[in-house]
């Protein structure tokens with residue numbers, strides 16, 4: 001059972017870098033659907049992901065259709081504030097691989113795709129009186145850790161002793 005993060009056309013390198021760091025820390029493969037709003041040797045991307053990029057299982061797709069074609073039978077969740085179900089009410093501990101797809105920073109996931117797949121949409125509760133949405137990298141961390149919590153955090157024990165390590 002593996003969880004996956006899928007980013008649809010991410011634009012801000014620092015967000016993708018943060019998410020890559022979460023992926024490295026949680027053994028979560030990362031799928032990037034192009035076009036990306038940055039080049040993969042972008043300084044900010046590297047800085048946000050620190051030196052963890054080598055530990056991320058990364059796959060690129062040329063567009064959404066390419067992703068769906070290459071992953072035809074997955075358990076897919078579309079993470080959007082427009083979802084009916086709350087993300088933490090879904091059962092992720094059912095032995096399946098779960099793919100969590102997040103939208104681009106400006107416009108989110110394609111509207112038609114969400115409409116056609118309403119039953120796959122999950123939302124993170126929020127008050128939208130003052131903000132339009134949560135930050136992309138925060139939502140990815142929330143959702144992946146909820147799935148892992150339900151799965152009892154598989155293979156996520158610390159293996160190092162930290163007395164002499166610097167904090168980061």
Ligand SMILES: C[S@@+](CC[C@H](N)C(=O)[O-])C[C@H]1O[C@@H](n2cnc3c(N)ncnc32)[C@H](O)[C@@H]1O
Nearest residue numbers: 079080081102103107108109123124133134136
């Ligand atoms: C900055 S938001 C996109 C904002 C866009 N204007 C929209 O309305 O979807 C980027 C991504 O973060 C995730 N997101 C942000 N807030 C969310 C929420 N309350 N529930 C679920 N996903 C959220 C979604 O995947 C969204 O596509």
